Amino acid sequence: MDADQTTPRLSGVAVFFYVFLPFALGHYLSSLLRNVNAVLAPQLVGALALTPGQLGLLTSAFFFAFALVQLPVGIALDRYGPRKVQLVLMFLAASGAWMFGHGHSFAQLVVARAIIGLGLGGCFMSAVKAISIWISPKKLPSVQGYLIAVGGLGAASSTMPVRALLQHTDWRGLFILLAVLSACSGLLIWLVSPRSKPQGGKAPTVRSVLDVYRTPAFRNTISLVLLPHAVFFGIQGLWIGRWLSDVARFPESAVAYLLYMGMASVIFGAIAVGMITEWAGRRGIRSLDVAAVGVALFVIVQALLVIGYKPSLQTLSVLFTLVGTITGIEYAIVAQSLPRELTGRAATCLNLLIFIGAFLVQAGFGQVVGFWRPDLLGHYPAQAYRVAFGVLVLLQLPGLIRYYLDFLRRRRPVKCGIALLAEKEEYEIGTLRSPR
Structure with missing residues (x-):
């Protein structure tokens, strides 16, 4: 079939096997490579004698490159479709992983890690774009929840499975294996x-991407x-592991x-978020309200990490990741609120901001420590981590305060409107019942 022809509508089973699974595999590898340095940190520090600042910069180079590629990838997705874009990007990621496995200096590894980030920069966006073509917008929160769950599986694979694999090879062999898997x-x-069928017409411009921000x-x-x-991406992928080791x-x-x-x-958190969001939507509760609670x-x-809640540091480390999955809901919120032809650019705008932020969080956290x-x-002492986490808490509070102030303003006229409507209905019923 020619690439420009429109594929007939697929069944749910076909969408799962031919759309969801192939793109989810790319997202799985992206999450694995994004988080693997949390386990490899001791080996990397030992091999290259890295300081916390260098370790943060090395690992966060992924996020910087990931953010850098978002605008061109988003435009390409809407113009050429996720199938063509992902073929090129996964081969780029494979070359970066291959270079990382053969790197021998800090600078070489930073460049290789950045190339990995460039190649994996379209994995989640491509999956979202492909899925949004074949399913209805109402199902996006749950399906994207499953996609994020696959990413969680990739992140989980970067921990104990990677540690078990390191008993048979070193970190260089691991990256060579990941290079082969990325190409496949x-x-x-x-x-x-x-x-x-490609979108056709005039190619999307950078200005059209920036319009999403408005x-x-x-x-x-x-x-x-x-x-x-x-914060979730930046800390989960490196510093929560160092916190467990140092503090x-x-x-x-x-x-x-x-x-x-x-x-x-x-x-489990991603699946639960999708289910809760759909449940809340059927009861008139906005997805943004669900996100605010999370x-x-x-x-x-x-905040508990800041004060050093000692009874269960293990529980806090798991809760950080479990509760942090709520942040992935913003993809579904934006996808539901914009036209389908803009989903690629919307995911681009989100990823650009998220991964620039993750780069700054991950690199900045290391500088503070x-x-x-x-x-x-x-x-490193517990005080160093308390100060670093305290800075992150202070940065997040203004957004929460702004939301809850807006929430209170929205609730006030709603209550007044309901009261006026009730008075009107009571008057009309009384008029109908009064004798003529």
């Missing part, structure tokens, strides 16, 4: 996923969820296990 993923998408629904969503989402003083095996439990909780809980967990001196075993 791109080929699978090209061979299996259905061809869809929509009220987009602005309201990012003002509440953007910073928590950046809680768990050995590497225990850290890997707790990271696995946290990453695995993303699977963000508030997420900030509370971080680096102000303190490590002990003889290389552990």
